[in-house]
Amino acid sequence: MVYRTKGVCAMAIEFEIDDEKKVHNVKFVGGCSGNTQGISQLVEGMDADEVIKRLEGIKCGHKPTSCPDQLTLALKGALS
Numbered sequence: 001m002v003y004r005t006k007g008v009c010a011m012a013i014e015f016e017i018d019d020e021k022k023v024h025n026v027k028f029v030g031g032c033s034g035n036t037q038g039i040s041q042l043v044e045g046m047d048a049d050e051v052i053k054r055l056e057g058i059k060c061g062h063k064p065t066s067c068p069d070q071l072t073l074a075l076k077g078a079l080s
Contacts, residue, residue, distance in 0.1 A: 003074030007065045010036060013074050021048045023075065031067050039068055048075045 003013045010031030016024045023043050028036035043051045052072045060066035 001074070001078050003070070003077065005067070005070040005074075007063055008060060008067050008070055010067050010070070013067075013071055015071075015074065015078075017048055017075070017078050021079070022046065023048050023051055026071065028067060036067055039071065043071070048079055051075060 001015055001017070003015070005012060008031065010028040012029040014025070014027045014029065018024060023046050026040040026043055028040065039055075043055075052075055055068035056072040058066045058068045
């Protein structure tokens, strides 16, 4: 799946969710490379609901959202 982000430096997030609701192959297009690669590695194989629980609401500086928060919106959309 591809999610077009809003309000962050990354332009999009590519990811997969398997039949067991596990998150795989997360790739951010743009954004802070080290941080987004770290997020991608940390959530690999994690249950989507757990990712949402841990990352939802994180802000980036003065912005009302962040790349981790945008990932939770992407996952919520994919699960609904």
